[in-house]
Amino acid sequence: MSDVEQPRAGAPRAGRQGGKFLRDVVIIVVAAVLASFLVKAYLVRSFYIPSASMENTLLIGDRVLVNELVPGAVxxxxxxxxxxxxPGGWLTAGQGDDLIKRVIGMPGDTVSCCDAQGRLSVxxxxxxESYVVLPPGTDRVAMDDFSVTVPKGRLWVMGDNRYDSADSRAHGTVPVSDVVGRAFLTTWPASRWTVLSRHGDVWDGVPDPS
Incomplete structure (x- = not known):
């Protein structure tokens, strides 16, 4: 009797183990899908670049990923x-709701333009700024002089293409609370795949406002 009954006793155990494995696989898949959804919905978003204001860092038609932990957690x-x-008045009807620029001045910073070499001072x-687009036949950026101290809770932003960017020079500062996130990766087209740099070698030497 025992030779016949032992396989029967083992069969339910195998079935239970198989069911547990399938259950674990389903849980893993569901968790992965949910995590992916949460990441896309709350941590990372994709944006399309519609203008030349950030050339040559970003070109028309590029797509970028944006880290939405900035500025809330980071x-x-x-x-x-x-x-x-x-913030109001930057875009006309039909142009969407979002813009992309580089942060030049933090709250309290004084941003001035320009020295004899065409450089901003903060x-x-x-x-x-080696990444700034220069006009053909020139070796410096020529902009109207200005000097502004950035108010508390706001940012001074500018496009890398200084000759084709309606930025803080035209519209003023941007509330930090209006920042959607930091662009960190160009994902499309494939030939443009690259990590977007904040150029720490340029900016880390800027002193805090006195």
Whole structure:
């Protein structure tokens, strides 16, 4: 009797083990899908670049991934490329609700333009922005002079293409609360796949406002 009954006793155990395995697989798949949804919904978003204001860092038609933990959990830094909601009056009807620019001045910073080499100064420190588009036949950026101290809770932002960017020079500062996130990766087209740099070598030497 025992030779016949032992396989029968083992069969339910095998079935139970198989069922447990399938249950675990389903749980893992569901968890992975949910995690992916949460990441896309609350941590990372994709944005399309519709204008030339950030050339040559970003070109028309590029798609970028944006880290939405900035500025809530991760602070904004000088040099960050950020997406922000239109504070009002930056965009005309039909242009959408979001813009993308580089952070030049943090709250309390004094941003001035320009020295003899065409460089911006932040808190008296000139910054060599090698990524800025220069007009054909020139070796310096030529902009109208200005000097502004960024109010508390706001940012001074500018496009890398200084000759084709309606930015804080035209519209003023941006509330930090309007920042959607920091762009960190160009994902499309495939030939443009690259990590977006804040150019720490340029910005880390800027002193805090006195």
């Amino acid at each position: 602070p904004v830094q000088r040099g960050d490329v950020v997406v922000f909601q239109d 808190n008296g420190h000139p910054v060599d």
